Amino acid sequence: MKKSRFWIIGLALVLAVALTGHSSAAAQRAAAAVPGGADLHGDGCTVIIVGKDASTDGSVMTTHTCDCGICDWTWRHVPAADHKPGSTRKIYHISQYQTWPPSEGLKWDLVKKDFAGIEIPEVPHTYGYHHGSFGYMNDRQVAIGESTIGCQRRLQNPTPSAKIDITMLTLLGMERGGTAREAIRVMGSLAETYGYGFHDDGEMLAVADPNEVWIFEICPVGPLWTPESGKPGAVWAAQRVPDDHVSVCPNESRIGEIDLANTDFFMASSNVVSLAVEMGFYDPQSGKPFSFKRAYSPVEGSAASTNGGIQRMWRFFDLVAPSQKLKPETPNMDFPFSIKPDRKLSLQDVMTMTRDRSYGTPWDPVQGIRGGPFKNPNYFNRRAPRVIADGRAEYTTVTQSRAGLPDPIGGLVWIAFGAQDTACYMPFYAGVTELPKSFAVGDHWTFSRDAARWAFDYTDFHVQVVYSEAIKDVHAAQAKYEAGMIARIPEIDAQALALYKKKPAEAARFLTGFSLNNAQTVVNAWWKLGDDLLVKYNRLYLYDVEKRSYNRSQPATPDWWKKAVKAFDILMEPDKK
Amino acid sequence: MTKRIPLGLAATAVLAVILLAAGQAVPKLGLPILTTSAGQSTDVTTLNIVLDEAAVMYDYCDVPTAEMVADGVGLGGRESGPGFHVESTIDQAKFPAGTPYKAVIFAIGASMKGMGASGLTLESEEARLKKVIEYCKARKISVVAAHIGGESKRGPAGSDNERMIDAVAPFADYIVVTADSNKDGRFTKIAEARKIPLTEVEYALGLVEIVKQAFQ
Numbered sequence: 001m002k003k004s005r006f007w008i009i010g011l012a013l014v015l016a017v018a019l020t021g022h023s024s025a026a027a028q029r030a031a032a033a034v035p036g037g038a039d040l041h042g043d044g045c046t047v048i049i050v051g052k053d054a055s056t057d058g059s060v061m062t063t064h065t066c067d068c069g070i071c072d073w074t075w076r077h078v079p080a081a082d083h084k085p086g087s088t089r090k091i092y093h094i095s096q097y098q099t100w101p102p103s104e105g106l107k108w109d110l111v112k113k114d115f116a117g118i119e120i121p122e123v124p125h126t127y128g129y130h131h132g133s134f135g136y137m138n139d140r141q142v143a144i145g146e147s148t149i150g151c152q153r154r155l156q157n158p159t160p161s162a163k164i165d166i167t168m169l170t171l172l173g174m175e176r177g178g179t180a181r182e183a184i185r186v187m188g189s190l191a192e193t194y195g196y197g198f199h200d201d202g203e204m205l206a207v208a209d210p211n212e213v214w215i216f217e218i219c220p221v222g223p224l225w226t227p228e229s230g231k232p233g234a235v236w237a238a239q240r241v242p243d244d245h246v247s248v249c250p251n252e253s254r255i256g257e258i259d260l261a262n263t264d265f266f267m268a269s270s271n272v273v274s275l276a277v278e279m280g281f282y283d284p285q286s287g288k289p290f291s292f293k294r295a296y297s298p299v300e301g302s303a304a305s306t307n308g309g310i311q312r313m314w315r316f317f318d319l320v321a322p323s324q325k326l327k328p329e330t331p332n333m334d335f336p337f338s339i340k341p342d343r344k345l346s347l348q349d350v351m352t353m354t355r356d357r358s359y360g361t362p363w364d365p366v367q368g369i370r371g372g373p374f375k376n377p378n379y380f381n382r383r384a385p386r387v388i389a390d391g392r393a394e395y396t397t398v399t400q401s402r403a404g405l406p407d408p409i410g411g412l413v414w415i416a417f418g419a420q421d422t423a424c425y426m427p428f429y430a431g432v433t434e435l436p437k438s439f440a441v442g443d444h445w446t447f448s449r450d451a452a453r454w455a456f457d458y459t460d461f462h463v464q465v466v467y468s469e470a471i472k473d474v475h476a477a478q479a480k481y482e483a484g485m486i487a488r489i490p491e492i493d494a495q496a497l498a499l500y501k502k503k504p505a506e507a508a509r510f511l512t513g514f515s516l517n518n519a520q521t522v523v524n525a526w527w528k529l530g531d532d533l534l535v536k537y538n539r540l541y542l543y544d545v546e547k548r549s550y551n552r553s554q555p556a557t558p559d560w561w562k563k564a565v566k567a568f569d570i571l572m573e574p575d576k577k
Numbered sequence: 578m579t580k581r582i583p584l585g586l587a588a589t590a591v592l593a594v595i596l597l598a599a600g601q602a603v604p605k606l607g608l609p610i611l612t613t614s615a616g617q618s619t620d621v622t623t624l625n626i627v628l629d630e631a632a633v634m635y636d637y638c639d640v641p642t643a644e645m646v647a648d649g650v651g652l653g654g655r656e657s658g659p660g661f662h663v664e665s666t667i668d669q670a671k672f673p674a675g676t677p678y679k680a681v682i683f684a685i686g687a688s689m690k691g692m693g694a695s696g697l698t699l700e701s702e703e704a705r706l707k708k709v710i711e712y713c714k715a716r717k718i719s720v721v722a723a724h725i726g727g728e729s730k731r732g733p734a735g736s737d738n739e740r741m742i743d744a745v746a747p748f749a750d751y752i753v754v755t756a757d758s759n760k761d762g763r764f765t766k767i768a769e770a771r772k773i774p775l776t777e778v779e780y781a782l783g784l785v786e787i788v789k790q791a792f793q
Contacts, residue, residue: 070689093729097690114729117757154626158619158686159781160727160757198729201619223623224630224782 044068046250046312046388047145048353049206049213049338052403053244056346059400060213062206063354064145065420066133069392072099072107073132073417073453075439077432078174080128080139088119089175094167095199096133099443106440116163118194126175130413130428130435134167134205135174136397139430141411142177143208143399144170147249149217149297151202152281155235157220162197162233164190169218170205180209184216184238184267192269195233196220202297204249207238210403210410214240214267215247215337217255219296221275235275237268237292245338246320246345250312250388253293254337268292293333303328308363308385315358315388320345328362347400347414347486354396355420356388363387373561376467377421389420395453396420407431408508409496412489415439418456422463422474424482424526426519427489429496429511431504436519452523458530466537469555473536477529481522603790604751604774606719607679609650609672610792612637614684615706616741617691620726621684627784629666633792636678637664640695642705643712650676660695680719680792681709683745686730687737699737706744714748722749724764725781727757749773753787755780 044067052060066073093114100110129138134146146166164172169187177183184207197220205216218236225233239255241247247254258266276282276295284290293299303311304327313332317324320341357365357377363385365371370380378391395417402410408431416423428435442451449455463470492514500507536543542554612628612635614621621639628635638645638652639662645652650667651674657663683706692702713720722745724730732738746752746767752775754764759777768775776787 070693095729097688117728153622154629156619156622159623159725160729160755161780161782223626224780224785226780226782 044251044386044390044392045147046354046390047147047204047206047248048316048350049145049208049215049241049247049249050345050350051213051241051243051245051338052211054246054341054344056344056349057402058404059347059402060143060208060210061345061347061350061401062143062145062208062213062399063350063397064134064136064147064206065354065388065390065396066146066394067390067392068097068133068394070099070444071097071133071394072443073394074107074441075130075132075395075415075435076108077130077435078128078171079433081126083122083124083126085124087122089122089172091116091118091120091163091168091194093163093198094165096165096167097199102441102443102446102448116168116198117160118163120190120194123176127178128433129171129174130430130432131171131174132395132397132415135170137399137411137413137428137430138174138177139407139411140178141210141401141407141430142174142180142183143206143401143411143413144173144183145206145397145399146170147204147251148200149202149204149249149251149253151219151297152279152295154279155219155222155296156201157195157197157223157225157233158199159223160198161223161226162195162220164194164196165198166196166200166203166205166218169196173205173207177207180207180212180214181267183207184214187216188218188234188236188238188267188269191218191234191236192232193227195225195227197234202253204254206249208399208401210401212240212243214238215249215254217253217292217297221271222279232269232271232275235269235271235296237272238266239337240265241338242340244340246341247338248313248316250310250316250386252299252310252313252332253297255292256294256333256337257289257291299332302331303363305329305331308358311358311361311363311385312388315356315361316353318361319353319356347398348483350398351414351416351425351482354388354398354416357421358385358387369561369564371467373557374466374468374555376464378464378467391419391421393418393420393423396423396425398425405493405497406500406504406507408504408511409493409500416456417453419460421471422460423456424478424522425485426515426522427485428515428519431496431508432512432515433508434512434516436516436523438523439519449527452519455523455526455530459526459533462530462533462537466540466555469542470533470537473529473533477525481525485518602774603776603787606721606751606791608634608792609667609676609678610635610680610682611641611646611652611678612682612684613641613709614639614686614691615722615745616685616687616702616738617695617697618684618686618688618726618730619691620686620723620730623725623781624682624684624723624784625664627781628788631785631789631792633788634667634672635665635682636667638662639691640697640705641709643708646678646681646709646712646718647716648675649678650674677716678718680721681713682721682723683749685722685724685738685741685745686726687741689737699740703740703744706741710745710748719750720745720748722746722752722764723784724752724754724758725784727755728760731758731761731763747771751791752776753778753784755783 048063050061127138173183173187176186202219216238281295303314314328365377366375372379398414400412411430414425416425438452496507542551
């Protein structure tokens with residue numbers, strides 16, 4: 001036999017091992033679950049948290065990859081309002097997943113058809129805020145990022161006795177929370193009084209303001225709860241992330257032991273321990289301290305034991321603190337609550353982490369032949385290993401709460417529609433009084449050039465064909481429109497501040513105009529980018545628009561891919577040599 | 578929990594008396610039972626917890642086929658896997674593996690998230706339910722329709738939730754609903770038209786006493 005023949009047969013064997021190994025990996029991934037119920041892989045959303053002394057610019061940051069694939073992506077601004085004594089606030093059931101055809105109207109109008117049956121006393125003043133699937137930033141710079149964590153099955157309460165879902169809870173937190181702590185107290189208290197759950201179960205929220213950031217985790221208390229019981233209709237805890245630390249929530253509970261005597265770092269509902277004891281989730285006689293995550297939302301496994309199924313926890317900590325040499329074999333529940341990063345993180349660093357695909361790790365989605373000839377990370381298996389940049393994102397947010405600036409200027413929410421790697425973050429200040437009309441419309445099932453989101457899907461779609469080449473064009477656009485905008489923010493801050501000192505309303509008008517104009521520019525650019533990619537890589541050739549020529553040998557199919565194809569032929573059709 | 582049970586029992590006992598006074602007799606149904614979902618919403622979890630609380634043993638499968646139901650207690654030894662969940666609290670000393678079920682309880686409520694996780698569409702879920710119910714009817718296994726998700730698990734005619742109701746309720750031998758689920762009287766009309774008993778409770782907690790009466 002020739003030497004090359006040995007090589008090809010060897011490659012075929014490797015391929016066979018890879019193919020058979022895939023099914024066992026799937027079985028391993030299935031092992032990572034909440035023991036009492038929900039499969040974690042049914043959920044999606046990653047939250048990254050950065051304390052003020054862990055960021056290069058002193059801002060407190062939170063992120064949210066709103067991973068779904070079939071959810072509503074629209075955004076709205078809700079203005080601040082004053083309310084007369086005796087006013088009430090209607091509560092609606094809001095499903096994260098429910099959508100309506102655009103012909104029937106917009107989600108945030110239609111959810112009002114799903115009245116939960118209660119009106120709660122309104123507060124004298126509600127803050128203005130920006131919201132998508134959740135509340136994200138109010139005009140006091142209180143910011144939120146969300147991640148579903150699941151809970152013990154017996155805690156779920158999908159019955160109508162639970163009046164408040166997580167989306168509604170975040171909207172109430174935005175309306176009533178002047179600080180992170182106040183938002184947490186408001187959300188916790190309302191959930192206890194009116195019952196939490198219905199569409200949702202275990203949830204985590206990162207709640208930030210210019211001074212600090214907390215992780216707030218909440219679970220229902222089971223379907224047999226009634227308001228007449230006099231018991232809390234939710235169980236929750238909150239823990240503050242140290243100012244010089246960063247943390248993450250990859251759909252897993254993060255709060256372990258709690259010290260309620262340390263009120264500067266912990267808060268919780270009155271039933272936080274007693275409910276666990278009553279339900280048999282915690283035995284005080286065990287000699288072990290109470291742990292919120294182990295009692296209410298335990299997860300078995302590690303990045304390694306699940307073959308990357310739950311590798312986001314390890315990946316994040318390894319990215320921010322490589323000096324710690326944290327191991328992927330470490331059970332996820334044993335990772336620290338937070339960590340001091342090796343170096344402070346910039347806004348750009350955080351945005352880059354939301355785009356992380358675990359390249360270079362054991363779960364690199366393009367290692368070997370997985371990405372196809374053009375190294376497409378979406379090619380092989382889009383759900384496993386589960387990486388931070390999932391591709392199903394409706395949108396991703398990065399919030400910044402910045403001390404030293406008036407709230408309307410200090411608060412920023414950066415929004416990127418669609419898959420993070422091909423999207424562009426657009427800034428919206430807390431003081432903005434309206435969001436683009438193109439952000440308020442559209443759905444997954446009707447292509448529309450009126451919907452901003454489709455511009456990003458349009459580009460993303462055209463990148464998939466020749467990913468390794470087309471992504472370079474996207475990176476160039478991101479450098480211009482995203483990195484360029486980050487660099488301009490100090491200048492915009494200064495202009496807004498000068499106006500604010502004279503007349504705050506002028507600053508609001510300026511910031512609104514700036515944010516809307518920039519968004520329109522970016523959306524237009526992404527429509528054009530999609531057009532340009534179609535032309536440039538049409539038919540898998542390389543068209544040069546300026547020279548009006550084309551190159552049929554580019555983009556080149558790599559030799560390793562051709563060899564892999566040969567190996568596959570030998571493996572699958574051994575008679576055709 | 579230890580304090581809540583007596584309170585809960587007292588409340589449900591009162592509710593049950595009220596319901597019985599209103600002429601909504603709770604039928605006696607046989608054991609063993611299988612619980613499942615019609616639409617893959619989490620309401621089946623509530624149903625199972627109600628049964629746990631009432632100390633009524635059950636087998637549970639989220640997506641049983643007629644063949645699985647035919648395998649009886651233990652569901653033929655099938656185990657949970659991705660998109661497929663089984664659970665059993667049945668004492669097999671009392672009801673050995675393979676004992677035919679006497680009743681199947683369907684928790685009705687459509688969830689795109691739940692169906693997606695199980696690899697189902699509305700159409701395939703309807704087809705599955707049709708076959709299971711046909712099997713139950715042929716073997717005289719009681720079909721119990723439970724709608725306990727309230728108004729939000731309802732919708733206009735033809736909507737996901739209503740299609741799940743259409744797939745089960747008109748074929749049921751007994752219907753249990755929360756008042757919120759039956760605001761428009763749809764389940765009452767079905768029960769009246771088919772001359773089958775219907776029980777309405779305020780909260781899921783109220784079902785604890787009802788299932789005790791039905792299955793003990």
